[in-house]
Every structure is written in structure tokens, then in C-alpha cells.
Amino acid sequence: MSCADRNGDSSGIAGPGPLPLVLDVNGTQHQIMVEPRTTLAEALRGPLGLTGTKIACNHGACSTCTVWLDGTPVAACSVLAVEVEGQRITTIEGLAQPGSLHPVQEAFIAHDAVQCGFCTPGLVLSCAALLARNPHPDRSDIESAISGHLCRCGTYPHVIEAMLDLSTRQDPDHG
Ligand code: FES
Numbered sequence: 001m002s003c004a005d006r007n008g009d010s011s012g013i014a015g016p017g018p019l020p021l022v023l024d025v026n027g028t029q030h031q032i033m034v035e036p037r038t039t040l041a042e043a044l045r046g047p048l049g050l051t052g053t054k055i056a057c058n059h060g061a062c063s064t065c066t067v068w069l070d071g072t073p074v075a076a077c078s079v080l081a082v083e084v085e086g087q088r089i090t091t092i093e094g095l096a097q098p099g100s101l102h103p104v105q106e107a108f109i110a111h112d113a114v115q116c117g118f119c120t121p122g123l124v125l126s127c128a129a130l131l132a133r134n135p136h137p138d139r140s141d142i143e144s145a146i147s148g149h150l151c152r153c154g155t156y157p158h159v160i161e162a163m164l165d166l167s168t169r170q171d172p173d174h175g
């Protein structure tokens, strides 16, 4: 359905008022109303209340807002919510299993890879995506996977150590 159809507007112009939208987030279908200008990050944090997705630069430059779209990390501040209907969205809230953290989360804790934590959800999601496609990444693979992430606290060496640790003992089924 086009945005214009949702609006009941034959002009071909959607909005500026809210449009009905169904987003598949962490395995659950959510019906929301958002203006077409609403970014995915804003929709997650606002109507859906999933504030684990952080917004920092809001310009696609820091990767703080990283989520997965169909398993691929993307900057949620640079995607409109209306663009991602029908895709599987995974946020940091959907990564862990009930009662057990994701191995990347465990490794971040074990290697002290978290300080203020603001960049952490995005970093964890990018690292988890890397492990899902490559269970045994080397330092270069890890540096490449996190290269777009800005961490003002400078946790990079700890993040790399956490990932190298996982790389040596990672079960290929994890991630
Ligand atoms: S907040 Fe989205 S890339 Fe910086």
C-alpha cells in the first residue's frame, strides 16, 4: 500500500499527518501511527517505547542508532519508518534470549567494553551481526565491522578484545 493510499489521498501526496503503519519489531507486529517524516529511530523510541536504540548525531555519522533490518545493521536515524514496513527489525531489546544475554553482551561485560553505555547497543548489534556471518573474525574483520561507530569513552580496545575472545571460542551456531 502506498503512503498516499493509506492517507485516502488521490493526489499522490502522503502526509503531513500520521499514517497507519505495521512494523515487525523483534518478532512482534506493531500497529502505529506516524508522520511520513518519522525516522525508524524515532518510531522505535517514541510510539514503540524501545529506548535501547539511542540517537546521537541523527545524521548517519556515528552508528549509535544501529538496528538490524532483515539481519543487516543499519542506522535507524537515516531510514524512514514508512520505508521498512515488511522488513524484520531487530533492536537491542530483541537480541538476548529470555534469561540469557547474547554472547556479545556477555563478552562486553567480561572485557569491560562499556563505560557510559550510550554507544553500546549499536556496537553490540554490529558485533553480533559480524559473528552471525563470520563466527571467527580476526582483528581486521572486527575493526571493519565497528569502523562506523563513534565511542566518546574510547572503549574500542576493549570491544576488540571482547570480540577476539569470542572469535576463539565462538560456537558457529551462536549469533
Ligand atoms: S544517531 Fe544515527 S548515525 Fe548517529
Ligand code: FES
Pocket: 113, 114, 115, 116, 117, 118, 119, 120, 150, 151, 152, 153, 154, 155
Ligand atoms: S561507552 Fe560511552 S560513548 Fe561508548
